[in-house]
Amino acid sequence: xxxxxxxxxxxxxxxxxxxxxxxxxxxxxxxxxxxxxxxxxxxxxxxxxxxxxxxxxxxxxxxxxxxxxxxxxxxxxxxxxxxxxxxxxxxxxxxxxxxxxxxxxxxxxxxxxxxxxxxxxxx
Amino acid sequence: xxxxxxxxxxxxxxxxxxxxxxxxxxxxxxxxxxxxxxxxxxxxxxxxxxxxxxxxxxxxxxxxxxxxxxxxxxxxxxxxxxxxxxxxxxxxxxxxxxxxxxxxxxxxxxxxxxxxxxxxxxxxxxxxxxxxxxxxxxxxxxxxxxxxxxxxxxxxxxxxxxxxxxxxxxxxxxxxxxxxxxxxxxxxxxxxxxxxxxxxxxxxxxxxxxxxxxxxxxxxxxxxxxxxxxxxxxxxxxxxxxxxxxxxxxxxxxxxxxxxxxxxxxxxxxxxxxxxxxxxxxxxxxxxxxxxxxxxxxxxxxxxxxxxxxxxxxxxxxxxxxxxxxxxxxxxxxxxxxxxxxxxxxxxxxxxxxxxxxxxxxxxxxxxxxxxxxxxxxxxxxxxx
Ligand code: SF4
Ligand code: SF4
Numbered sequence: 049x050x051x052x053x054x055x056x057x058x059x060x061x062x063x064x065x066x067x068x069x070x071x072x073x074x075x076x077x078x079x080x081x082x083x084x085x086x087x088x089x090x091x092x093x094x095x096x097x098x099x100x101x102x103x104x105x106x107x108x109x110x111x112x113x114x115x116x117x118x119x120x121x122x123x124x125x126x127x128x129x130x131x132x133x134x135x136x137x138x139x140x141x142x143x144x145x146x147x148x149x150x151x152x153x154x155x156x157x158x159x160x161x162x163x164x165x166x167x168x169x170x171x
Numbered sequence: 172x173x174x175x176x177x178x179x180x181x182x183x184x185x186x187x188x189x190x191x192x193x194x195x196x197x198x199x200x201x202x203x204x205x206x207x208x209x210x211x212x213x214x215x216x217x218x219x220x221x222x223x224x225x226x227x228x229x230x231x232x233x234x235x236x237x238x239x240x241x242x243x244x245x246x247x248x249x250x251x252x253x254x255x256x257x258x259x260x261x262x263x264x265x266x267x268x269x270x271x272x273x274x275x276x277x278x279x280x281x282x283x284x285x286x287x288x289x290x291x292x293x294x295x296x297x298x299x300x301x302x303x304x305x306x307x308x309x310x311x312x313x314x315x316x317x318x319x320x321x322x323x324x325x326x327x328x329x330x331x332x333x334x335x336x337x338x339x340x341x342x343x344x345x346x347x348x349x350x351x352x353x354x355x356x357x358x359x360x361x362x363x364x365x366x367x368x369x370x371x372x373x374x375x376x377x378x379x380x381x382x383x384x385x386x387x388x389x390x391x392x393x394x395x396x397x398x399x400x401x402x403x404x405x406x407x408x409x410x411x412x413x414x415x416x417x418x419x420x421x422x423x424x425x426x427x428x429x430x431x432x433x434x435x436x437x438x439x440x441x442x443x444x445x446x447x448x449x450x451x452x453x454x455x456x457x458x459x460x461x462x463x464x465x466x467x468x469x470x471x472x473x474x475x476x477x478x479x480x481x482x483x484x485x486x487x488x489x490x491x492x493x494x495x496x497x498x499x500x501x502x503x504x505x506x507x508x509x510x511x512x513x514x515x516x517x518x519x520x521x522x523x524x525x526x527x528x529x530x531x532x533x534x535x536x537x538x539x540x541x542x543x544x545x546x547x548x549x550x551x552x553x554x555x556x
Contacts, residue, residue, distance in 0.1 A: 050478060054436040
């Protein structure tokens with residue numbers, strides 16, 4: 049192949065018909081109130097875990113709500129459950145609760161990774 | 172005033188027809204046209220009849236060298252129109268302007284110089300070959316209308332720099348508008364139709380309209396941005412069938428900033444790829460575009476995708492030919508494919524010519540004007556030629 053000096057960027061289209069939103073439906077019925085989220089990012093802005101890394105709790109729960117679960121379990125394991133995001137959310141989303149519920153829901157999807165399962169089990 | 176064919180003027184449902192002329196309404200209150208017709212009048216465009224001043228495109232002459240010659244031949248020989256091909260013309264600065272390399276004042280002054288050439292030659296209808304130029308002229312004239320001080324400043328800059336003066340054109344139309352306007356006259360002169368001679372069915376054609384044709388100033392395009400009919404009208408009149416695929420309105424990906432910086436070309440090709448993937452299930456016979464960038468990228472990116480991902484978007488691995496509207500018109504009028512410059516395309520067109528039944532001599536493909544044979548280009552690794 050000739051050297052082109054670039055590669056084909058991956059499309060960012062979200063095809064809702066192809067997404068598996070079964071776990072999302074369970075979370076939306078939960079009392080964390082995540083369904084009220086308006087994606088403002090205040091939670092990410094205050095998050096201690098996100099201050100020095102690319103960990104973004106808004107991105108993570110947005111992906112979860114869309115049914116895009118790839119990498120979400122691993123990302124969620126980085127949260128230290130301090131609850132600062134819950135304090136600042138203008139929509140009163142109980143994010144800490146939602147994070148625990150998302151971890152519980154995703155546990156079964158990482159059967160081969162003991163470390164990750166361990167983190168997801170930490171409530 | 173040019174109108175759009177009737178399939179774009181559907182009769183609206185009864186509840187939307189309340190304003191239509193109706194026998195129940197007193198005569199004085201009856202509108203002159205039915206409501207849907209008045210509404211669709213917004214989608215038509217004024218296109219001058221004759222006496223055009225042609226401005227060539229910088230990149231079209233490189234990538235599709237036969238297209239502009241074909242347009243001039245069609246207008247002069249087939250339609251008997253007066254069109255001037257000015258020798259002193261120059262760039263409109265479009266690519267530099269959209270890449271933030273050329274400042275607005277420079278672009279306005281250069282546009283003004285082009286208009287001064289038109290004024291000097293005694294023409295009033297401006298016809299820029301390139302869709303980018305068409306967008307630039309529409310934008311600059313719009314700016315002058317909104318801000319007369321800018322127009323005065325431009326007149327002053329042009330006069331100081333060159334001693335020239337200019338008039339704003341009465342009509343600015345893209346060449347595809349003109350071919351569209353006369354599509355039915357041309358149809359009567361055509362030797363071939365957009366029909367597959369093996370199956371007798373209409374050819375499936377993907378029409379792609381350049382973004383700068385009707386997405387910047389929708390009212391400047393036939394059918395505006397929502398129902399662009401300029402190429403679809405030609406295809407339908409000439410026997411083909413337009414493919415209405417999901418990403419039909421999506422940009423081809425050219426976008427000056429994506430393309431000019433090599434590392435950004437991944438964004439450019441991703442857009443074309445999205446379109447190819449979307450059109451692939453419809454098995455189009457070819458793509459026709461009215462913008463130089465679109466025709467080129469929808470052609471050449473097929474080669475790059477084939478090299479990078481071993482993927483082609485037709486069944487046989489040849490790719491989908493990507494033509495300009497002049498090449499499409501020229502082929503149907505019986506012009507020689509090699510004089511039209513089709514050998515310069517990345518995706519080869521012989522399969523398409525065979526489907527339509529167009530006669531050509533394969534031995535003339537790489538023959539120079541003096542009759543000598545030019546060397547054949549290198550073959551790609553994956554795309555069949
Ligand atoms: S702060 Fe609340 S509303 Fe804002 S993104 Fe986070 S969860 Fe959603
Ligand atoms: S609970 Fe987790 S996500 Fe929320 S602020 Fe603390 S570390 Fe960040």
